[in-house]
Each structure stands twice: as C-alpha cells, then as structure tokens.
Amino acid sequence: MKPIKLIDGILILRRTLECDMSVNALTNYYYRILADSDNETHIFCFEGLSSKQPRTELYPLYKANRVPAAENIWSFINLFKKLLRFTPAIQCSVPYREADDVIAWFCKSFSDKTSLFIDTNDYDLKQLELYPNVTSAIPTKDHMQPKLVRLYKTLVGDPSDNIKGVKGLGAKSFSGLDHQDLTDWFEEGCRLPIPSCFSPKAFEWVSANLEELKAMWTITGFFEITDQQINENLIVGKNCPEEVDKILKEFML
Numbered sequence: 001m002k003p004i005k006l007i008d009g010i011l012i013l014r015r016t017l018e019c020d021m022s023v024n025a026l027t028n029y030y031y032r033i034l035a036d037s038d039n040e041t042h043i044f045c046f047e048g049l050s051s052k053q054p055r056t057e058l059y060p061l062y063k064a065n066r067v068p069a070a071e072n073i074w075s076f077i078n079l080f081k082k083l084l085r086f087t088p089a090i091q092c093s094v095p096y097r098e099a100d101d102v103i104a105w106f107c108k109s110f111s112d113k114t115s116l117f118i119d120t121n122d123y124d125l126k127q128l129e130l131y132p133n134v135t136s137a138i139p140t141k142d143h144m145q146p147k148l149v150r151l152y153k154t155l156v157g158d159p160s161d162n163i164k165g166v167k168g169l170g171a172k173s174f175s176g177l178d179h180q181d182l183t184d185w186f187e188e189g190c191r192l193p194i195p196s197c198f199s200p201k202a203f204e205w206v207s208a209n210l211e212e213l214k215a216m217w218t219i220t221g222f223f224e225i226t227d228q229q230i231n232e233n234l235i236v237g238k239n240c241p242e243e244v245d246k247i248l249k250e251f252m253l
Contacts, residue, residue: 088237116133
C-alpha cells in the first residue's frame with residue numbers, strides 16, 4: 001500500500017492562495033499532485049456541511065471569533081475541488097464533521113497498514129502522531145507534546161478556536177499539573193472529586209463550571225465517523241488532463 005498524504009484542504013488552499021491568489025498557483029499545485037501520485041496517495045479532507053454544528057451545540061463560543069475567508073478565495077477553492085476530480089487524488093468531507101475529524105479517521109484506520117503524513121499547520125492535529133507511522137508538517141512545541149495537546153487546549157484554552165480554558169490557569173501553571181491524573185479524570189467523565197493538583201483559583205473555577213469544562217474537553221477531541229459515512233462521501237478522482245483544461249478555460253472566461 002502506498003504512503004498516504006492527508007491534506008487539510010481548506011487550510012492548505014487558503015495558505016497557498018493568500019500567498020498567490022491566481023489560477024497559476026492552483027495549476028502549479030495540481031501539477032505537483034500529478035508528479036507525486038505514483039509515490040503516494042493524496043487525500044484532501046474538507047469541512048462537511050454544517051461541520052461546526054455538533055461542537056457549537058456543546059460550546060456556543062467555538063470559533064465565534066473566526067474571520068471568514070474572502071469571497072474570492074472561495075471561488076478559487078471551489079475551482080480546485082473541480083480540478084481534483086480529474087486527478088488521481090481523493091476528496092472527502094462528511095456532513096456535521098470537520099476536516100480534522102476526517103483526518104483522524106484515516107489515521108486511525110490506516111496507521112497499521114502504511115505511513116501517513118498530515119499536511120497542515122493546525123497544531124490540533126499534532127495529537128494524531130500518537131498513532132504509529134503518522135507524522136505531520138508541524139514542529140513539536142516543548143511544552144505541548146502530542147499526548148498533551150487536548151489537555152492543554154482544554155485547560156489553558158485556544159484563542160484560534162475561541163476556547164476560553166480554565167480561569168486562572170496558564171501555560172506556566174499547566175506545566176506543574178499532574179497531566180496523567182487529569183487525562184484519566186477527563187476520560188472517566190470528570191467524576192467527583194475534582195483532582196487536587198489545581199491551584200485554589202483554578203479549583204474554584206472548575207467547581208463552578210464543570211459542565212463547561214466537560215464541553216471544552218469534548219470539542220477538543222475528534223468526533224466519531226463511521227466507515228459508512230466515509231464511503232458515502234469519498235470522491236475518487238480519475239486523471240483526465242482534457243477535462244482540467246476545459247474547466248480552467250471556462251473559469252477564465
């Protein structure tokens with residue numbers, strides 16, 4: 001089985017287009033996919049319809065501070081999705097699931113069969129390196145090893161996703177906590193008593209906001225996807241340069 005390259009679709013395309021918003025940028029990317037397709041399988045993972053809904057239902061503030069992408073970027077992204085249908089690449093987006101959840105499914109399902117590389121700069125996905133044979137483009141932060149990503153985001157917060165974290169708990173105090181004890185506590189459903197490793201201020205906040213803390217833990221993990229959901233939402237491309245030329249000419253009119 002060939003190695004798999006999992007591409008965090010919207011994020012990588014936005015990054016590409018913010019450097020060079022042109023058809024040229026997309027066609028260059030298209031040719032790179034063709035050149036590499038003999039050596040690896042490209043899987044582009046995109047946000048599904050209403051992808052944020054399950055998380056915002058639990059935590060309404062989730063990503064509420066995000067600035068929407070410029071409208072002209074979306075026209076280029078949609079163009080690229082059309083081009084992908086005529087390459088050897090695969091696309092997948094599952095309704096009510098984010099691209100991260102889709103990437104997690106592939107890592108869980110194939111890490112024992114081949115190597116997987118995640119093309120992203122989203123540190124949330126660093127935790128998937130806990131699976132064997134999974135690597136990513138993201139350098140590891142000393143204070144946040146892959147096994148600590150979810151716990152850190154829950155307790156300290158994540159401004160990019162508008163997750164507030166525990167009041168009175170920052171990066172410095174996080175390093176002094178009993179990480180394994182807290183991870184076990186979250187995985188067991190935050191049952192009382194509350195771990196004693198919190199500072200008095202953090203302990204007080206946790207005691208008063210336990211349900212909010214549970215919600216932050218849930219949304220920083222990966223949501224379950226079934227094999228059937230993946231199979232129903234896969235688009236397997238077929239290399240056809242003539243169709244690509246036709247799409248590009250129509251777009252340029």
